[in-house]
Amino acid sequence: MRTQAECYPCFLQQVVNTLEMMGVEHQRQCGILRGVMKTILRCPEDWSPPQVSAEVYGYIAEETGVKDPFREKKEESNRIAATMIPVLKEMIEKSDTPLLDAVKAAIAGNIIDFGVSHSFEIEDSKAILSLPLVVNHYPFFEEEIKESTTVLYLADNAGEIGFDSILIEQLVKMGKEVTVAVRSAPIINDATLEDARFFGIEKMAKLITSGSRAPGTPLSMVTPQFRAIFDQAHVVISKGQGNFETLDDAQRPIYFLLRAKCRVIAELLGVDLGSILLIKR
Amino acid sequence: MRTQAECYPCFLQQVVNTLEMMGVEHQRQCGILRGVMKTILRCPEDWSPPQVSAEVYGYIAEETGVKDPFREKKEESNRIAATMIPVLKEMIEKSDTPLLDAVKAAIAGNIIDFGVSHSFEIEDSKAILSLPLVVNHYPFFEEEIKESTTVLYLADNAGEIGFDSILIEQLVKMGKEVTVAVRSAPIINDATLEDARFFGIEKMAKLITSGSRAPGTPLSMVTPQFRAIFDQAHVVISKGQGNFETLDDAQRPIYFLLRAKCRVIAELLGVDLGSILLIKR
Structure with missing residues (x-):
């Protein structure tokens, strides 16, 4: 875009x-x-x-001269996200629709303002798992995930990546080979290797950097390794607006999980500002 | 500034x-x-x-190629303001403190969103006349006005200038020789001669253009005629943020009537965002 x-x-x-x-x-x-x-x-x-x-x-x-001005903020987001994850995981373990609920948890990570620490209750988890998806391509997603072996997961922000780990873990449980890609260098509050490792993602999936030092994944910037995985993965899951803005015209199908956080994106997608989407493009 | x-x-x-x-x-x-x-x-x-x-x-x-994109919007603001003025004038005529109330009416003109037409009630007038002034130099203002003969009034926006006409009329009633200055060319929604004349200001006061084609009164831009009046007037009344931003460091005392509409101005003046001020500087 x-x-x-x-x-x-x-x-x-x-x-x-x-x-x-x-x-x-x-x-x-x-x-x-x-x-x-x-x-x-x-x-x-x-x-x-x-x-x-x-x-x-x-x-x-x-x-x-400050290379990573958001470092502290990112660490705080990670810490706050970490306190929320156990309750969500427990609910998803008991769920009849664990994949759908894990998708909703991952989207919730894109919505929550980790700048505000508050005690996270079961009620909050229930609210998260009843999030309405305005564009809901979940049926296609579920179908494709079932038929696939390899999944590429494009992470978005620090804090949020903790919530992504719930969906990643769910995919691994389903027997998928998951690769998780983060930015190659600090950019705003986007997740880097450090943030992924905070949530132990390297233990559940293959963790790589995309080559991007942008708050998104411009294909002009990615490494050959990333590009090969991007082209060959059966399913690509892209989190957040930045990844959408750089991959909306990519030549392969992608499942975008995002909230339309600005008018430009909302208009482009034909949804109301603030809408939550799982959309295949 | x-x-x-x-x-x-x-x-x-x-x-x-x-x-x-x-x-x-x-x-x-x-x-x-x-x-x-x-x-x-x-x-x-x-x-x-x-x-x-x-x-x-x-x-x-x-x-x-559009010289005055806000023309229609300005005309609409004027029309809406015109419907509000009679009620205010009537209340001020009956008031024990007509100068103070006229000042408040003038400030109200800086606050009201003329983009939204609604029926204007006596209740609204009462609300206007009870506006709290966060910085209140009215006692000095009243004193100085009483002792003065000549007043220069720097208008701000279309619509708002209708409310200014209430204060201008009050000053004229008090025997002051008032000069009203508007922008020399259309700029955003600022009042020009056309807007001043819509409210008949040329019939109650001397109406001039300042020379400014900016949404304010930069002294580097003004005409020699304006400059002479500006230097010699006993009292200068300056409406709105734009005039403040260009005259806050002027070498003569000025009474600024404005609402602090942005954080920069609020901080500069040491008041909360949205505060209403009558301030001598």
Whole structure:
């Protein structure tokens, strides 16, 4: 998906939020914002938002000398997610529809704001497992998973990846060979190897980096190893908006699990803002 | 006031809203957004937000061929404001504190969203006249007005200028020689001569243009006539955020009537977002 008009103010607002979080002094923020605009203008107009973001956050890292400004936030998200997972796993173990419930748990990880720690109750789990899917291609998904051997799972954010581990574990239990791909370098709050290992994903599946240092998976950036797995896997599961923005025009079928978090994506998908989707494209 | 980091996403978001309102096709919006970023980068870093906006909207007018995209919206705001004014005037006529109430009416004009037409009731007027002023320099204002002969009134937006006319009329009733200054050219929804005349301001006061084609009054842009009146008037009343952003460092005392509509201004003034102020600076 190419960058839309509305993405431009959003890039800049996210940068302001990031610089604010980093405690960058206000006057200096202005200079960096102007540098960010120059960086954006150097990107081809048809790039996807995550491709542009990779350049923007690369510039900020260079300018501030901070390579992973979201490290602490990511660790906190992981810690909070970890407290929620046992209750969910227990409910899914008792469920008559464990795959569907694991899919819902994985989507819940895309929705929960891990910035706010609160005690996670059984009630919250029930709410998660009754999440309505606005576009619901689950019947196709279930069918294809049953017939498949190899699954490629594209992770999204820290914290969220803990919830992904529930679905990954479920797929492994069903006898699938699962490969989980994370970003190759820190970018915003996206999950890297460190976050995947926090949830022991390397023990249940094959864990790789995609080659992407963007908050998505631009195929122009991926490693040959990733590309081979991407092309050959029977099923590809893609989590979150960033992966969707970079893979919506890919030449193979993909199951996208995401929440439409901005108007651009909601409009593109023809759903209301905030809708939760499992969609095959 | 110089442009702050947070102003940059805000410029771009306002442009997206404007282009959307104008019905500019999405792909074309992207090109214009990129042109806007180039325009912003050509502006010196120490310019105020309204100075930058003047360049941005100048570029958009050139690019789209539409010189006054907010014309209809301004006319609608004027029409809606006009329906509200008689009730307010009547209450102020009966008031024991007509100057204070007229000030509150003028500030209300800065707050009301004229995009939403609704029947205006006596209750609404009462709410307006009981508006709390967070920074309240009214005692100084009343004192200075009493001792003065000449008043310069810097108008802000269409619609709002109808509410200003209530305060202007009150000042005239008190025997003041009032000059009202509006923008010299259409810029966003700011009031121009046309809007002032809609409310008959030219019949109660001296009506001039400031020379500004910015959504504010940058002294680098004003006419010699305006500058002379600005320097010599006993009291200057400045409405709205745009005028504040361009005159907060002016070398003469000014009474600013505004609502702090964004975080940058609220922080600068040390008040909560949304606070209503009558402040002498």
